[in-house]
Amino acid sequence: MRTARAVWSNRGFGAHLVEAGLDNALLRTDYVTDWFKSDPARLVGTGFTTTDDLTVDHVVPKELGGIDSKFNMHLMLRSDNSRFGMYYTPEKVEYVGALNAKVAQRVVQLARRQGLDRYDESDFDPLEVQCPAPSRKRPLDADLEAESDPESEHKRGVMEPMMANAQMQGDEHDEDEKVSQEVSVARVEMPHSAAVLFKRMSDPCEQFGVSQDRSSAMAAKPMRELKQFCEEIGVPPPAYGYNQPLPDEYVIIQAPKGLRGKLPSYLKMICVKVLSYLVLSTYERTRMFPFMGTRANSGKWMFLMQKRDLPVLRLFASKESEEALKREQKQTPTLAIWERMQSMLADATFPVEPVGGSPVINVAALSHLLKEPFFNVLLGMRGLSMAKAETFDATRTALLTALNEAIQAVRRAHGDARVVGADGDGEA
Amino acid sequence: METPESLEQMATARPSRSLWRQMNATFAVARLEAAPLTGAPVVDVDALSEEEERTYFDVLLAMQKFAKMVKQRASTPNDTLVQHTRP
Numbered sequence: 001m002r003t004a005r006a007v008w009s010n011r012g013f014g015a016h017l018v019e020a021g022l023d024n025a026l027l028r029t030d031y032v033t034d035w036f037k038s039d040p041a042r043l044v045g046t047g048f049t050t051t052d053d054l055t056v057d058h059v060v061p062k063e064l065g066g067i068d069s070k071f072n073m074h075l076m077l078r079s080d081n082s083r084f085g086m087y088y089t090p091e092k093v094e095y096v097g098a099l100n101a102k103v104a105q106r107v108v109q110l111a112r113r114q115g116l117d118r119y120d121e122s123d124f125d126p127l128e129v130q131c132p133a134p135s136r137k138r139p140l141d142a143d144l145e146a147e148s149d150p151e152s153e154h155k156r157g158v159m160e161p162m163m164a165n166a167q168m169q170g171d172e173h174d175e176d177e178k179v180s181q182e183v184s185v186a187r188v189e190m191p192h193s194a195a196v197l198f199k200r201m202s203d204p205c206e207q208f209g210v211s212q213d214r215s216s217a218m219a220a221k222p223m224r225e226l227k228q229f230c231e232e233i234g235v236p237p238p239a240y241g242y243n244q245p246l247p248d249e250y251v252i253i254q255a256p257k258g259l260r261g262k263l264p265s266y267l268k269m270i271c272v273k274v275l276s277y278l279v280l281s282t283y284e285r286t287r288m289f290p291f292m293g294t295r296a297n298s299g300k301w302m303f304l305m306q307k308r309d310l311p312v313l314r315l316f317a318s319k320e321s322e323e324a325l326k327r328e329q330k331q332t333p334t335l336a337i338w339e340r341m342q343s344m345l346a347d348a349t350f351p352v353e354p355v356g357g358s359p360v361i362n363v364a365a366l367s368h369l370l371k372e373p374f375f376n377v378l379l380g381m382r383g384l385s386m387a388k389a390e391t392f393d394a395t396r397t398a399l400l401t402a403l404n405e406a407i408q409a410v411r412r413a414h415g416d417a418r419v420v421g422a423d424g425d426g427e428a
Numbered sequence: 429m430e431t432p433e434s435l436e437q438m439a440t441a442r443p444s445r446s447l448w449r450q451m452n453a454t455f456a457v458a459r460l461e462a463a464p465l466t467g468a469p470v471v472d473v474d475a476l477s478e479e480e481e482r483t484y485f486d487v488l489l490a491m492q493k494f495a496k497m498v499k500q501r502a503s504t505p506n507d508t509l510v511q512h513t514r515p
Contacts (some may be wrong), residue, residue, distance in 0.1 A: 233447060269460075276464045283437050284434070285447065289450065290453065333467060338469075342466065357448040361492050367498075385473065386475065
């Protein structure tokens with residue numbers, strides 16, 4: 001007989017509820033907790049022996065769209081429940097087990113498609129999610145293998161968001177093939193437009209782009225740079241020892257495995273937007289830290305951020321539009337915008353641009369004869385940094401010219417009072 | 429989400445080259461022409477050599493210092509360098 005418990009491992013207790021006739025679609029967690037507490041014998045097979053401090057938690061938190069379904073519930077200690085809080089993190093996925101997490105994700109997707117008022121999970125089969133058709137002959141083996149093989153678990157964890165979608169197409173056969181197919185599946189599933197990306201990033205089930213590789217090889221570089229950076233700006237550096245894995249409170253956002261190319265530009269864009277938001281709202285710059293990957297990820301941009309900010313990423317993705325991103329990319333830097341924004345920052349006595357990190361220049365304090373040369377220096381610097389080989393000489397000349405003009409303007413301003421009239425509008 | 433502490437921290441921050449490098453490089457990779465909010469041209473700091481990076485940042489600091497100096501002079505009578513359009 002095929003039983004859900006065979007693959008619904010550890011503390012998944014749906015089968016218990018089915019047997020007890022409590023398998024109606026929507027159940028409150030406190031009701032389920034009481035059901036267990038009323039007869040501790042019901043804990044047999046769940047891994048718990050006592051109901052002390054026992055709670056039932058939503059795998060996908062309700063704050064993130066989780067529902068009151070038995071497929072989205074998990075037994076855990078109160079302390080663990082509090083620790084995870086309203087977050088759905090890679091750590092939580094690891095805690096509940098990748099297969100249970102997958103079932104919870106899928107049932108939340110089902111509820112979203114159907115609508116809560118019409119929600120019906122009577123046709124939902126966790127076995128279909130955990131072990132697609134061809135491998136269903138030996139679900140227990142597959143489950144045990146997956147749980148006992150850290151390498152396999154690791155590979156699947158990294159690809160979790162991708163795999164969740166891939167499985168909807170039912171194109172996997174067994175665990176080994178699943179791993180071997182990750183690359184091709186990821187290529188198929190990688191969103192090719194910002195709109196799709198936003199939709200998937202805003203989905204709490206997807207964790208799009210969040211790496212579960214917490215190895216020292218992945219963590220060392222960004223953590224080292226972050227420490228150095230914190231020391232430079234006088235912020236207490238994070239606790240991180242040499243050659244340690246990534247600390248629990250951090251995650252890295254990267255392109256999924258199989259997409260070793262650069263992060264899509266719109267993913268970077270949205271990260272920049274989130275960065276702006278985080279920096280502006282709290283000024284804790286360490287909360288999202290860009291860095292360049294090493295070794296296999298050499299030359300690829302990644303972002304180190306704190307787990308607690310993942311909901312912010314989702315919030316942004318859910319509100320972002322492709323048009324807004326395009327507008328921002330095409331924005332031309334102008335003297336007027338620069339002056340207005342820098343003046344606001346200067347008036348607020350900010351010595352540093354909150355997002356860009358540049359020293360704030362109080363443009364409004366300068367005469368109009370100085371503003372433009374200063375702005376031209378910035379344009380020249382940008383031109384040179386973005387110049388290609390064939391235009392390098394020309395852009396370097398342009399920058400040197402701009403610098404010379406700025407120096408001359410400063411000298412004139414210093415040395416000759418007639419440069420600017422008393423009302424500030426005089427001519428040289 | 430704002431706090432008095434974060435505002436105070438923002439107002440007392442010191443411009444650093446590493447911050448400038450990190451943020452501007454991110455903007456450049458995201459292909460932004462202008463920095464969000466501040467409107468400044470985005471400089472791809474990562475494309476610069478170490479020496480260029482240091483020099484350019486020093487230029488920015490110098491520009492900031494000069495603007496501050498000019499503003500301080502504005503408080504003295506008959507100053508001729510300042511545009512008297514702001515209180």
